[in-house]
Amino acid sequence: MDKVVLIHRMKRGYEMNDTDKKVNKKSNLKIYIIFAIMILVSLLGGFLAGRLAAVNKDTLDGINWDNIWRIVADTLPIAYGVLMLAVFVVSFVMYGKIKRTISGWDGENEDVIVDIESRITTASYLPCVIVFVGLVLFPVCIYAVDRTYSDGRGTFLTVLSELVFLISMALYCVVEKLVIDEEKKLNPEKSGNIFDMHFRRDWENTSDEAELIMIAKSSKKGFMTGIKAGFVMWILTFMSMFAFDTGVMPIVAVGLVLIVMYVAYCREFVRLQK
Structure with missing residues (x-):
């Protein structure tokens, strides 16, 4: 049976x-x-x-681009400055709240430290994003002003854009330094200086396993999102090459970024397998 x-x-x-x-x-x-x-x-x-x-190339060529670039030149540098000012004011306010919360923490309530860690992540994330936005807005400002003006007003708008760019980069470093210092108060074993070229390496070397897993997952997500965005940009730059006579440099630049990203990913993956 x-x-x-x-x-x-x-x-x-x-x-x-x-x-x-x-x-x-x-x-x-x-x-x-x-x-x-x-x-x-x-x-x-x-x-x-x-x-x-x-x-529709003739239609696109018929657009009065000079007027459009004049409007951009007159408004974007000021809007750029206001945006950067607003974001960094918010960032410093967030830092102040984090500092006060850490000072009043009794060292035992786990819910408080989870909330603090979340605030620190946001306070570090926000200025970094706005700096990347600035990397887009700054050259657009310079190009629009250079194309539109050749007098004193053009000089003023150019200098204004450059000052906003430089000050925003400096403020980013300051905010990051302050936030990292608060993080070190919570985790004294952490090491690394934001102004050091090897800061990320030193920081990860003093991170625990849970933090490394989060870093790995978020890095993979960022990598895959970057690849997808790169393909979308490749399509757009390919179309603009014919529609706006942008030439081959934009699409070559996008292609090089995709190549560098994927080669770096594969090299590191192979290294970690050994």
Whole structure:
């Protein structure tokens, strides 16, 4: 009787394995079909977008870009400065609240330290993002002013943009230094100086396993998001090459960034496997 039951179970196991294989084959076939459709749609969309840009090139050339750039030159440097000022005021206010909370912490309430860690992350994240925004706005300001003005007003707007850029970079370093110092009060074992080129390496070397896992997961998420954004930018720069005569440099720059990102990822992955 036991042999009969065993044989029956083995047959059921084989049948289930065959069923699982068939399901996997159907699932893989569906994935391949969807992938092929996405490729075809992307190619068709790129072709149509390119044709549309070529057909409407005369319309684009007919736009009065000088007026548009004049408006940008008159407004963007001031808006850039106001934005940077507002964000860094908020950042310093957040730092002040963090400092007061840490000073009043009794060293035992775990809920408080979790809240502090969350605030520190936000206070460090916000100025970093706005600095990257500045890396976009600053050259646009300079280009718009240079294209529009050649007199004293152009000099004023150029100097204003440069001052905003430099001051924002300095304030970013100050905020990061202050926030990192507060983090060290919570975790005295942490080491690293924000002005040191090897700060991230030193900081990670003194991080615990849970922190390293969070760093790894967030880094992978950032990497994959960057790759996706890079492909989108590649499509846009390819279209603008024909629609706006931007030349090949933008698309080459995007391609180089994608290459550097992926090569760096693969090299580090191979190194860690050894």
